[in-house]
Amino acid sequence: MLFLKKMNLNNLTLKQAKEGLKNKDFSSVELTKACLERIKATEPKLNAFVTVTEKDALEQAKIADKALSDAVELPLLGIPLAVKDNFSTKGIKTTASSKVLESYIPPFDSTVIKKIKEAGCVILGKTNMDAWAHGSSTETSDFGASKNPWNTKHLPGGSSGGSAASVAADQTIAAIGSETAGSIRQPASWCGVVGLKPTYGRVSRYGVIAMGSSLDSPGPITKTTEDSAIILEVLAGKDEMDATTSPKPVLKYSQKLKKDIKELKIGISNEYFIEGLDKEVEKNVKEAIKKLEKAGGKIENIKLFDPKYAIDVYTIIQRSEVSSNLARYDGIRYGNGRGAFADEAKRRIMFGTYALSSGYYDQYYNKAQQVRTVIINDFEKAFGKVDVIIAPTSPSLALPVGATKDAAMFGEIADVLVEPSSIAGLAGINIPVGFSNSGLPIGMQIIGPQFSEELVLSVAFEYEKITQTEQWRKLKPNL
Amino acid sequence: MKYKAVIGLEVHVELKTNSKMFCSCSADYFGQKPNTHTCPVCLGLPGALPVPNKKAVEWCVQIGLALNCGIPLFSKFDRKNYFYPDLAKGYQISQYDKPFCLNGHITLQNGKKIGITRVHMEEDTGKLIHETVDEKKVSLIDFNRSGVPLVEIVTEPDFETADEVKEYLQKLQQIVRYLGVSNADMEKGNMRLEPNISLKKDGEKGLPKYKVEVKNINSFAFVGKAIDYEIKRQAEILDEGKTPVQETRGFVEKNSSTVSQRVKEEASDYRYFPEPDIPPIRWKEPEINKLKETLPELPNVKLNRFQKQYGLSLYDGEILTKEKTLADYFEEVFKIGQKNRVTAKQIANNIINKKVDIGNIVPAKLIENILQSEKKEDINADELRNIVRKVLKDNPGIKEDYKKGKDSVIQFAIGQVMYILKKKIDTNMLRKLILEELK
Structure with a gap:
């Protein structure tokens, strides 16, 4: 394992880091230091973090090393992770990238944090995001936008943009994000990493600063599918603190990845190759599908509702929930008052308040819920015919910094291809399939029915396997 | 209007x-x-x-x-x-x-x-x-x-x-x-x-x-x-x-x-x-049926039952069923009382009139109290009549006061008789006897 010592430890995948730690090729402190150094070196360009918890991280790494020397086995023992800043962390500032919470230190850990801590991980810090997760760019962050590691003149996407950028730039081994509609898959696509949005209710929302409560799904952002599976095993499961979590048993996802995809029915819907779809995105995704076909997958053309209908449904439901979820920041607690809300949050509060007003409820919220049911049924019908659906994740490549200016519906449009599956609470994963000529990553999403994480992960894993030797996989951002 | x-x-x-x-x-x-x-x-x-x-x-x-x-x-x-x-x-x-x-x-x-x-x-x-x-x-x-x-x-x-x-x-x-x-x-x-x-x-x-x-x-x-x-x-x-x-x-x-x-x-x-x-x-x-089944007997049902089962008046029943603890206490007392032939009415009267402290007096004790207070001893009717006559003779004021309409004097007469008798007897019966003798 000498080669490992030569390369930068922070470049390792979670799987590799685990093996290295287990074999005592390096210590968790060394691994953590490598990440912290990379953070120090690249943060001025990336702004992926709101808070870096260097001292705590090294402390945790030391404890992990002690455990490792005692041959303790834990799924994330000694592994450095970055966490989106909307996960409550006991004793560590948690801002959701909003000035309103700039000095808020939670007195409790979110369930996800509790689980990854119990799994032995080292928390490097809290990653930047769109304020309150409102957006798909990180440009609504009150602490400045993050930048795309592949081209810092471009955005990383969002709202989990800091987490995706941090993984892509090897500042961390892996990261935790959260998705309401696109906030994991879209930045993963723009940053060229793996982003898994689990089924709604698969991972606890307890302690995650609420955005759209009926949609929010925490999940991993990683360098590989296998890493994603390892983290999901830790995160998933029924939580007594979140009544919407499912009691369905958690599978050993990382051990069920190798699956023969022969006879697997892959649904392709023309509706997802929308007008205005970036030509290079289209080309790469279609080629990727062909590769899966060659590996034995059965491609079937299916008809799905035009994803544009999901935009309206999503916008109404999410903003209605936002208007209620943000009501607690009334200026009495948390230090800052309502004046500290930036424009995007204010717009969403006003929109949601209006949509829920008496007389409009039936016209908007209720109607949106009805259409949501129609979309759920549409997917159910589709999954009667196919096992998974494959589509581009984002209609565009990572857009340049400033793209969201004067575009109030930016996020909704950027997320058009992930919104329907979010509304339906489905499992979905973004995996990188290549690069544009301009050197920006291209992502493809695999969508499965609710609680089909095992299936979407294994399809993603298969794709990784059959494209393992492709040249683009060797690329690293030049920072 | x-x-x-x-x-x-x-x-x-x-x-x-x-x-x-x-x-x-x-x-x-x-x-x-x-x-x-x-x-x-x-x-x-x-x-x-x-x-x-x-x-x-x-x-x-x-x-x-x-x-x-x-x-x-x-x-x-x-x-x-x-x-x-x-x-x-x-x-x-x-x-x-x-x-x-x-x-x-x-x-x-x-x-x-x-x-x-x-x-x-x-x-x-x-x-x-x-x-x-x-x-x-x-x-x-x-x-x-x-x-x-x-x-x-x-x-x-x-x-x-x-x-x-x-x-x-x-x-x-x-x-x-x-x-x-x-x-x-x-x-x-x-x-x-x-x-x-x-x-x-x-x-x-x-x-x-x-x-x-x-x-x-x-x-x-x-x-x-x-x-x-x-x-x-x-x-x-x-x-x-x-x-x-x-x-x-x-x-x-x-x-x-x-x-x-x-x-x-x-x-x-x-x-x-x-x-x-x-x-x-x-x-x-x-699930709903189970919640229904585990409901306790409700006040109105209990009141009806108390009236029917124990022959209580509406008035007594309402007082006894006002609070569940009192109602339960009453039934507990009744159960014990049955063995001693104490009637529901006696128990009700006792609880209501004497404002029994149900927190301190256990049901068995209450029955004991009732029995004690209502214990009657057999007494020869002639012997009793003789004592009454003696009391009235020794206390001529009783008859005078009674004729003036002072009914309370009867209580005094009862007391005098009991004093001589040194036994617990049915005071109602004694009162009747005294009134007869006064006529």
């Missing part, structure tokens, strides 16, 4: 579950140090989520069942959005269009049925405390009460008098105490009343166009006073040909009046929507 009062009632009952409605904090907040019974959930901290208290939900359904409500198989929680400093989340978790219980009633003594529109579950708010600290007037918030389970019971506007309202409230209080789900203590705020009152002309159909809600009432007596005051006040306004203002008024204890607090032109817009953090509740028939 003659008017008819149209009165409806909203009652909030605080449940006495161990933990709060949506978190595991202790719900026993009364008299506790401020902000000591709190956690991220009841403080509404970012990311904290509510998980409903199963016991509270079951109790709410049991209240509904006890009030003859139907229990829809589908129910859900909703968010009621409004701003108030004591409301941690900026919304209250309540129930809007799918409450746990619908369409019940309570039957008053006169046979009138008071319709119960709905019974639903919600959470209590924190409490504002206005104080002067360092010569500065400040408002402090105590979140100990935040998230304590509340059941709201809403009636149809079926009441016409303050007395009907009071009787309903007594019955309701009795029922929730029977169920053991709340102390329903008005003074501690376990039970809060909000009557709404309006008047219509005698014979007029439909509901009046306005309605006045009265708040801050903390006793059943005051609710009567508030209603009476409102009926008079509104009648005077109507007499002048005007319509009373639709508003919320507060009850003022010191002169039993009401004052305007807030004018309500139209219903507030609470922007209700389904609580996304709590999945809807879908009951199965057997």
